[in-house]
Amino acid sequence: MMQLQAIGPTGKYRKIICGCKLSARCKATLPAGSEVCGYGPVKTHIVLDAHMIRTVASGLDRKLLDFISDPDAGEAEFEQLALELFAYQYSANQPYRNLCDQRNRTPELVRRWTHVPALSAASFADARIACFPPERACLRFVSSGTTSERERASVHELENAVLYDASLVNHFRRCVLPDREKIEMLLLSPSFEDAPQSSLAYMLSRLYERYASGGDFFVHHGSLDSQGIASTLRSAREPVLLFGTAFAFVHFFDYCDAARLKFQVPPGSRIVETGGFKGKSRSIERDEFHRVLSSTFGISPEWCISEYGMCELGSQWYDASLSDKLAGRPPRQAFKVGPHWTRHLVVDPVSAEPLPEGSVGLLQVFDLSNRGSVAAVLTGDLVRGEGEGFTYVSRSQATPPKGCSITVDSMLRSHV
Amino acid sequence: MSNAQPIASARTAALLAGAAQWRDRNSHVRIAAREALRDGEWPAQVVELALDNVLLDDQVLSEYGNGPDSSGPVVGDCQVARRDSMLAILPGNVLGPAIATAYCAAAAGATIMLKSSSRELCLANIVAEQFESLGPPIAGTLKTLRWTGGDEDFESKIFPLASRIIVFGDDATIADVKRRAPNNVTVVGYGSAYSLGYVQAGSDMAAAATAAATDVALFDQRGCLSPQTIYVEGDDSKAILFAHALSGALARVGRALPRGRAGGAEKAAGAEFIRRLMVRALAPKTHALDTVIVGPDIDGIPEFVVGAEAFSAPTCAGFGRIVVVKPVHSASDAAGAAKTLGHRLDSIGVASALSPKLRSAFADCGASRLCSLGEMQRPPLGYRPKISDFALEDSE
Numbered sequence: 001m002m003q004l005q006a007i008g009p010t011g012k013y014r015k016i017i018c019g020c021k022l023s024a025r026c027k028a029t030l031p032a033g034s035e036v037c038g039y040g041p042v043k044t045h046i047v048l049d050a051h052m053i054r055t056v057a058s059g060l061d062r063k064l065l066d067f068i069s070d071p072d073a074g075e076a077e078f079e080q081l082a083l084e085l086f087a088y089q090y091s092a093n094q095p096y097r098n099l100c101d102q103r104n105r106t107p108e109l110v111r112r113w114t115h116v117p118a119l120s121a122a123s124f125a126d127a128r129i130a131c132f133p134p135e136r137a138c139l140r141f142v143s144s145g146t147t148s149e150r151e152r153a154s155v156h157e158l159e160n161a162v163l164y165d166a167s168l169v170n171h172f173r174r175c176v177l178p179d180r181e182k183i184e185m186l187l188l189s190p191s192f193e194d195a196p197q198s199s200l201a202y203m204l205s206r207l208y209e210r211y212a213s214g215g216d217f218f219v220h221h222g223s224l225d226s227q228g229i230a231s232t233l234r235s236a237r238e239p240v241l242l243f244g245t246a247f248a249f250v251h252f253f254d255y256c257d258a259a260r261l262k263f264q265v266p267p268g269s270r271i272v273e274t275g276g277f278k279g280k281s282r283s284i285e286r287d288e289f290h291r292v293l294s295s296t297f298g299i300s301p302e303w304c305i306s307e308y309g310m311c312e313l314g315s316q317w318y319d320a321s322l323s324d325k326l327a328g329r330p331p332r333q334a335f336k337v338g339p340h341w342t343r344h345l346v347v348d349p350v351s352a353e354p355l356p357e358g359s360v361g362l363l364q365v366f367d368l369s370n371r372g373s374v375a376a377v378l379t380g381d382l383v384r385g386e387g388e389g390f391t392y393v394s395r396s397q398a399t400p401p402k403g404c405s406i407t408v409d410s411m412l413r414s415h416v
Numbered sequence: 417m418s419n420a421q422p423i424a425s426a427r428t429a430a431l432l433a434g435a436a437q438w439r440d441r442n443s444h445v446r447i448a449a450r451e452a453l454r455d456g457e458w459p460a461q462v463v464e465l466a467l468d469n470v471l472l473d474d475q476v477l478s479e480y481g482n483g484p485d486s487s488g489p490v491v492g493d494c495q496v497a498r499r500d501s502m503l504a505i506l507p508g509n510v511l512g513p514a515i516a517t518a519y520c521a522a523a524a525g526a527t528i529m530l531k532s533s534s535r536e537l538c539l540a541n542i543v544a545e546q547f548e549s550l551g552p553p554i555a556g557t558l559k560t561l562r563w564t565g566g567d568e569d570f571e572s573k574i575f576p577l578a579s580r581i582i583v584f585g586d587d588a589t590i591a592d593v594k595r596r597a598p599n600n601v602t603v604v605g606y607g608s609a610y611s612l613g614y615v616q617a618g619s620d621m622a623a624a625a626t627a628a629a630t631d632v633a634l635f636d637q638r639g640c641l642s643p644q645t646i647y648v649e650g651d652d653s654k655a656i657l658f659a660h661a662l663s664g665a666l667a668r669v670g671r672a673l674p675r676g677r678a679g680g681a682e683k684a685a686g687a688e689f690i691r692r693l694m695v696r697a698l699a700p701k702t703h704a705l706d707t708v709i710v711g712p713d714i715d716g717i718p719e720f721v722v723g724a725e726a727f728s729a730p731t732c733a734g735f736g737r738i739v740v741v742k743p744v745h746s747a748s749d750a751a752g753a754a755k756t757l758g759h760r761l762d763s764i765g766v767a768s769a770l771s772p773k774l775r776s777a778f779a780d781c782g783a784s785r786l787c788s789l790g791e792m793q794r795p796p797l798g799y800r801p802k803i804s805d806f807a808l809e810d811s812e
Contacts, residue, residue: 094699095695095696096695098694098695098696098697098699099691099694099695101699102694102697102706102707102708103694119691119695120688120691120692120695122688122692123691123692123695123696126692126695126696127695127696129695349683349684349687349688350683350684350686350687350716350717351687352687352691378691380688396684396688397680397681397684397685398681398684398685398687398688
């Protein structure tokens with residue numbers, strides 16, 4: 001109560017949440033328009049006003065950007081930033097605060113990033129998960145929906161793109177392009193201009209701006225330009241990067257089958273597929289898919305990698321095999337590694353408690369680039385955790401299928 | 417002059433005798449069902465209550481059983497079996513449809529093939545044996561079949577043998593059966609649906625909570641008659657208080673009606689639902705009462721979960737004794753929210769009396785049935801499926 005009396009009359013804080021028995025007295029001490037909520041007899045939290053939240057956010061953005069730019073940043077710095085970010089997100093994000101309060105894990109009680117409550121990725125469809133008012137959103141990504149008509153799509157809003165951009169270009173460079181400054185890009189996706197709510201289209205557009213020596217997007221108005229891809233591949237003299245959703249590649253395979261086409265792309269070319277199949281009807285096994293990729297384009301398997309990402313996260317995970325090969329290490333097939341500003345846990349699908357090394361469980365990530373929403377996110381994907389990375393196993397049965405690949409597939413099928 | 421009337425009377429008498437056996441816990445059919453379902457998915461108490469509820473309506477059986485016989489022509493003193501039968505593809509999420517479907521078909525004078533779900537294979541056989549023991553004219557009108565649902569090869573042979581197919585299942589299953597059924601075979605589908613509750617202002621909260629808890633507990637919210645969301649007239653505090661009353665009632669009812677077995681996927685889905693509920697739930701307002709109330713853990717899954725959310729469209733878990741309580745300004749607003757379920761809306765259970773005002777408020781929301789809380793799992797015979805589903809337009 002002393003603390004509240006001290007801060008109440010200053011007018012710095014718009015909303016104070018305190019023990020319910022104190023609410024009436026607190027109210028009397030606050031400036032007009034202040035709001036006080038009873039919140040249990042033992043919890044006392046201070047929630048910053050909008051101006052303070054923006055000030056904290058700017059400071060955090062600078063620190064997080066420095067961390068993302070520093071590959072040698074250490075564990076202690078990560079821990080400190082993670083807890084700072086958690087305190088900010090708890091203060092600025094009401095639905096997330098609900099979760100933390102319900103689980104009794106609040107900033108004053110949490111001492112390690114591993115204890116920060118993880119928000120289910122599906123919750124991005126249930127509530128607005130953002131630390132800023134809607135009018136400050138500069139980007140709004142909508143997930144590719146689900147196979148369940150009753151499930152709403154996830155929405156991930158960004159207050160600015162600084163961390164998001166830094167995150168996607170840095171890790172892409174490390175995992176996909178460690179040996180080159182630029183590469184010709186054949187992107188089996190619409191551009192961001194054509195799909196302004198797609199996080200994948202945004203990511204590819206940024207990568208194209210930054211790393212493309214040529215190439216194009218090959219999905220226009222919902223149609224895959226297979227002829228254009230084939231023609232570009234035939235004339236390629238320098239290494240190319242093919243990047244697209246698994247379904248887009250399958251549609252291209254269909255075209256190649258019908259036209260009896262095979263390619264031999266220049267050495268150093270590489271393929272990144274994303275989105276997987278996630279329960280859709282034309283699913284084929286990953287190994288088989290990569291075999292067809294390899295044989296269709298004439299690329300050895302370690303140059304074909306998968307990306308793992310989602311609308312709700314700012315960071316991506318890539319197969320380590322390509323960067324391993326280029327660094328002279330034995331390629332780790334299907335083993336996904338994340339950037340140094342992320343951490344992951346493999347947790348029990350029921351208890352959400354961490355599982356021992358090597359177990360299969362739900363992937364939970366802590367992504368420092370998710371400053372404007374929630375950093376600790378529990379995905380609906382089952383993985384096997386191994387050291388610094390994981391291998392993808394399947395979509396959890398408890399979660400409806402979703403993903404970028406499904407959007408592209410339904411778009412392409414509707415235009416057949 | 418036709419001999420149909422005496423045969424119809426005999427049919428009615430047989431059906432009434434059969435239904436009385438199902439209501440008698442000491443009858444041979446109940447003993448057989450109890451034995452067959454022992455150690456299955458549902459606890460014994462749930463089995464007993466489910467079987468008690470199936471054939472409550474002598475009146476319905478009398479009314480339809482005495483009607484014109486559509487199962488085939490009468491030649492001399494004998495009724496000739498139809499050259500074809502109807503086929504019912506039964507659900508596995510609740511107990512009872514096998515019995516209700518068999519009796520509805522028999523009341524309509526139809527012959528039927530019952531295809532049981534792999535989750536509940538015994539009740540159809542017990543009814544078939546009962547029909548045989550009850551003798552003419554219902555003996556021989558029911559056959560049971562087993563195959564793996566979706567076996568296109570087998571189904572391509574069996575579907576043309578049916579004059580009509582009544583299928584319970586999700587929308588995709590129904591669409592699939594419709595696609596593969598021959599053009600001259602009518603398919604009647606009963607797809608996934610949800611029910612809701614409504615607690616009027618001034619209702620006895622404790623009584624409403626106890627009544628709702630029974631509707632929730634039977635079949636663990638897996639059935640289409642289970643109230644997934646209960647709208648409580650009043651402000652957030654009212655909803656939170658009702659949520660607590662309901663959780664108390666669920667704890668009490670749970671002793672008499674223990675929850676069924678849950679598989680790994682249901683446990684994981686339950687945990688995920690709770691995590692999401694914690695985000696959506698109302699902030700505690702009334703004396704800091706929790707707004708997500710999780711019952712005691714039973715074999716890795718909470719006995720029940722009650723959440724209080726802000727007013728919005730219904731939240732439907734469809735499993736795990738999970739109920740969401742939402743405040744609502746009026747019955748009209750609740751009806752508007754219910755309407756968002758579209759064809760998936762089944763019943764609405766209301767606390768206390770069904771006044772004309774309430775009936776009027778819910779008249780256009782698309783609910784198939786308006787009943788009292790506590791009665792939601794006791795629909796009249798012929799509600800789902802309908803007896804008319806089994807009546808042929810033309811007698812051959």
